[in-house]
Amino acid sequence: MTDHTFAIDPENYGLPSRDELVELRIWDLHYHGLGRHNEVMPYFERMGVERVFSLDVARLTSGGESLSAAEAEENAKENLELLEQERDRMSGMFRIDPTRVDTTLELIEKLIENGPCVGIKTGTWLDEPITVAHPNYDPIVRKLAELEAIIYIHSGFMVGGDPRTYYGGTRVGEAHPGHVAELASRFPDVPIICGHQGADWELGIRAIRPHKNVLMEFSGMDPESGAVDFAVKELGADRLVWGCHAPSRSFSNELSKVYDSEMTKTERKLIFGENLRRISASIHRRKGISVEI
Amino acid sequence: MDRRRFLKRSVMAAAALGTPFTLTAGNQTASDIKMAAWASGNRSGAVIDTNVHLFCYPFRDLKYGATTTLLDKLRRHNIGQAWTGSYTSLFHKNIDHVNAKLVKECREHGSGILIPFGTVNPVFPDWEEDLRRCHEEYQMPGLRLFPGYHGYTLEDESFKKLLQQAAERGMLIQVVVAMEDERMQHPLVEVPDVDVSPMPGILARVPDARVQLLHPFRHVRGDHLRSMIEETDVTFEISNLDGVAALERVMKGNHWYMPDLTIPPERLLFGSHMPYFPLENSLFKFMESPLSEKQLRLIRSENAERLLAAV
Numbered sequence: 001m002t003d004h005t006f007a008i009d010p011e012n013y014g015l016p017s018r019d020e021l022v023e024l025r026i027w028d029l030h031y032h033g034l035g036r037h038n039e040v041m042p043y044f045e046r047m048g049v050e051r052v053f054s055l056d057v058a059r060l061t062s063g064g065e066s067l068s069a070a071e072a073e074e075n076a077k078e079n080l081e082l083l084e085q086e087r088d089r090m091s092g093m094f095r096i097d098p099t100r101v102d103t104t105l106e107l108i109e110k111l112i113e114n115g116p117c118v119g120i121k122t123g124t125w126l127d128e129p130i131t132v133a134h135p136n137y138d139p140i141v142r143k144l145a146e147l148e149a150i151i152y153i154h155s156g157f158m159v160g161g162d163p164r165t166y167y168g169g170t171r172v173g174e175a176h177p178g179h180v181a182e183l184a185s186r187f188p189d190v191p192i193i194c195g196h197q198g199a200d201w202e203l204g205i206r207a208i209r210p211h212k213n214v215l216m217e218f219s220g221m222d223p224e225s226g227a228v229d230f231a232v233k234e235l236g237a238d239r240l241v242w243g244c245h246a247p248s249r250s251f252s253n254e255l256s257k258v259y260d261s262e263m264t265k266t267e268r269k270l271i272f273g274e275n276l277r278r279i280s281a282s283i284h285r286r287k288g289i290s291v292e293i
Numbered sequence: 294m295d296r297r298r299f300l301k302r303s304v305m306a307a308a309a310l311g312t313p314f315t316l317t318a319g320n321q322t323a324s325d326i327k328m329a330a331w332a333s334g335n336r337s338g339a340v341i342d343t344n345v346h347l348f349c350y351p352f353r354d355l356k357y358g359a360t361t362t363l364l365d366k367l368r369r370h371n372i373g374q375a376w377t378g379s380y381t382s383l384f385h386k387n388i389d390h391v392n393a394k395l396v397k398e399c400r401e402h403g404s405g406i407l408i409p410f411g412t413v414n415p416v417f418p419d420w421e422e423d424l425r426r427c428h429e430e431y432q433m434p435g436l437r438l439f440p441g442y443h444g445y446t447l448e449d450e451s452f453k454k455l456l457q458q459a460a461e462r463g464m465l466i467q468v469v470v471a472m473e474d475e476r477m478q479h480p481l482v483e484v485p486d487v488d489v490s491p492m493p494g495i496l497a498r499v500p501d502a503r504v505q506l507l508h509p510f511r512h513v514r515g516d517h518l519r520s521m522i523e524e525t526d527v528t529f530e531i532s533n534l535d536g537v538a539a540l541e542r543v544m545k546g547n548h549w550y551m552p553d554l555t556i557p558p559e560r561l562l563f564g565s566h567m568p569y570f571p572l573e574n575s576l577f578k579f580m581e582s583p584l585s586e587k588q589l590r591l592i593r594s595e596n597a598e599r600l601l602a603a604v
Contacts, residue, residue, distance in 0.1 A: 007584040012338060013576050014370040033537075036549075043537045047581065156476070164480040200477050202353070222474050222533065223574045225567075226356040247537040247549045252577035260356070260571030 004046060016259070021048035027273035028052045029152065029193070030219040030243025031090070034079055040247050044089075047251045049244070050273065051089050054079070055121040055152065058094035058111060060103060069106035076111070083116050087289060091280070092117040093150060096140065098130045104140055112149050118283045119150025123195075126173025133175070133182035141183065145190040148282040152217070153180050153192060156199030157207070166203060177207035184211035191279045193241060196220045201227045209234050215275065219243030223253045228261035228271075237267035241276045339373030340576075341597035343467070344507045344530050344564030345407070347398055350380045352479055357568035360402045367406060370572050372565075373594070375407050376467070378437035382412035383472070388423055396431040410437040410467060413459075415451035416444055421458065428462045434604040435465030437507070440487045441472075447491045456495065460502035465600055470509040471533075473569065486512040493524040503600060508566055510534045514551055522556055528596065529556065530564030532575050540592070541582035558588045562596050 010017050016024075031052035033040030044052060058076035060067050067075065076094070083092040094117055096104040111117040120140075122132060130136055132153050144151050155175045161168020170176045177198035184192050190213055197218035198204020208214040216231055216239060231240055244254045258271055274293060281291040345367075347360055357363045367375055379395040382388065392411035399407040411427035413420050413436055427433045436459055438452075445452055447468075459466050470487045478484060489506065496502055505528045506513060506521075513521065513529075521527050534543060542548040546555035565575045579589060 003583045005583070006580045007586060007589040008338065008579045010580055012371055013340070013579070015573065015576055015580060018580075040537060043581070046583075158476040159478050159480050160476070164483065166480055168480070169476055223571050225569060225571045226353075229356065244537075248535070250535050250537050250539055250578070251581045252539075252574050253535055255577055256571040256574035259573045259577075 024272045027276045028244045030245045053091045057092040060097040093119040121152040123154025131175045131179040133179040157203045177204040184214045219245040237270045240271045341594040342375040345375040345377045355568040377407045383442045414443040415455040437467040469507045532566035538582045558591045
């Protein structure tokens with residue numbers, strides 16, 4: 001039984017009530033709780049979240065070893081069963097390997113075209129400089145676009161390198177928002193989600209700004225006051241989607257980013273769920289899941 | 294530091310709430326500060342925020358960076374008292390000017406909510422005079438130290454001397470472990486996070502020091518956190534205690550990435566890291582975690598009251 005009682009009256013502290021959170025119809029694009037699902041999900045019920053997107057249903061590597069698409073599917077058997085059981089409140093996505101395009105396309109065919117998943121996430125650790133700007137992504141994105149699947153790109157401008165630069169901390173093969181922009185310019189009609197606010201949001205938001213098909217998701221980083229205001233100003237509320245990054249991050253962190261921002265209730269609803277429902281309604285309907293936007 | 298010693302000190306500090314105060318600081322006496330703390334903790338569940346800063350953050354204009362805007366925000370969210378440092382402490386060398394400006398701003402515009410915490414850099418010449426001024430002239434109840442920005446480690450003799458002298462004056466010491474995610478720092482300003490591992494050994498030699506870590510949890514984990522919990526009575530500010538229902542789970546010893554580590558509620562203090570972080574971040578923790586009334590009261594204000602009461 002989920003505990004819906006709070007030690008505080010939220011109104012006394014300028015916070016929304018649970019009823020208000022439920023009314024927002026929160027869809028969480030960044031769920032990492034699959035391994036401890038039964039332990040994590042009660043907190044989602046407590047906070048009134050309507051649907052989560054698990055990003056870890058399957059992956060093409062295991063313990064540093066490359067897997068075939070069939071092996072990846074076999075390894076994902078339990079997750080796929082859980083996904084079926086939880087279809088009313090959980091959607092599934094999986095990790096691709098852009099260094100192996102044919103294998104990635106095969107897994108997309110198995111798990112999205114003919115399976116229950118609705119999209120992919122990038123961000124597997126790579127030794128090769130195959131970021132999302134690399135041409136390897138072209139056939140992958142074309143296939144995903146054909147299926148109207150969700151494309152989530154792990155991305156970050158991170159300081160580092162020698163000499164230190166604004167972008168030098170981004171790993172080999174890891175995308176930053178500049179790479180996302182390159183990919184987006186090749187597929188201007190395909191919705192692409194730039195994840196993790198591009199790490200350094202002041203730079204990341206500007207990098208994707210000209211590309212109207214790119215949405216920003218800002219989970220997994222520290223909450224910084226003013227970040228979402230800036231994103232709304234530069235991108236518009238209709239280009240933002242919300243993720244919780246549970247369980248390693250928190251509702252407190254991720255909700256506060258939005259509640260720190262000055263916006264209308266309509267804009268808040270867009271960010272917390274409506275935008276994600278809009279771009280995923282079609283693929284969900286293909287899976288027999290009706291979506292009221 | 295065992296739990297028995299921690300609780301004994303807590304009881305002594307709580308008892309001190311009833312003792313008179315004689316020091317004065319312009320419009321605000323130390324007694325005023327203590328009474329404000331007492332009142333704030335009992336006024337409709339008002340919060341004591343132990344980690345707020347004023348003035349310009351060096352790398353960005355912050356939304357709530359102006360004092361009046363910050364105060365409005367604090368009031369709207371039922372923050373009754375805010376322990377306040379200065380962002381200008383990070384890089385300014387004239388640290389006395391920083392402290393004087395902070396105390397003036399808090400007195401003239403703080404509405405009794407902003408309690409100034411000065412800074413001393415123990416590698417600067419004549420730092421003992423800065424400490425004296427903070428205590429005797431500015432009547433500050435505590436210090437906020439920035440070892441990462443000020444070029445010393447906790448192993449340095451100068452830090453130990455500062456801790457000793459601050460303890461002799463009965464001042465609370467806040468050690469700022471980090472200010473921002475190191476992956477987002479300016480490339481020309483590489484600030485190390487503070488290594489707190491020497492702290493248990495130091496505190497064993499300065500047993501009267503009262504130390505609070507600010508913004509600690511991104512880096513103080515594992516054995517370092519364990520030794521801090523088990524061997525000291527250091528307290529922890531919660532602004533970057535992250536993870537789903539982190540408050541509940543860290544008190545139960547089943548936090549997602551700090552398993553088998555239990556932090557008693559007596560060791561946790563509300564802090565927002567405002568205005569860099571949204572105030573709502575720390576407040577939402579009171580919703581996200583199922584908490585007992587006692588846990589809530591301790592973290593929201595009573596632990597902070599207890600620490601100030603011993604000043």
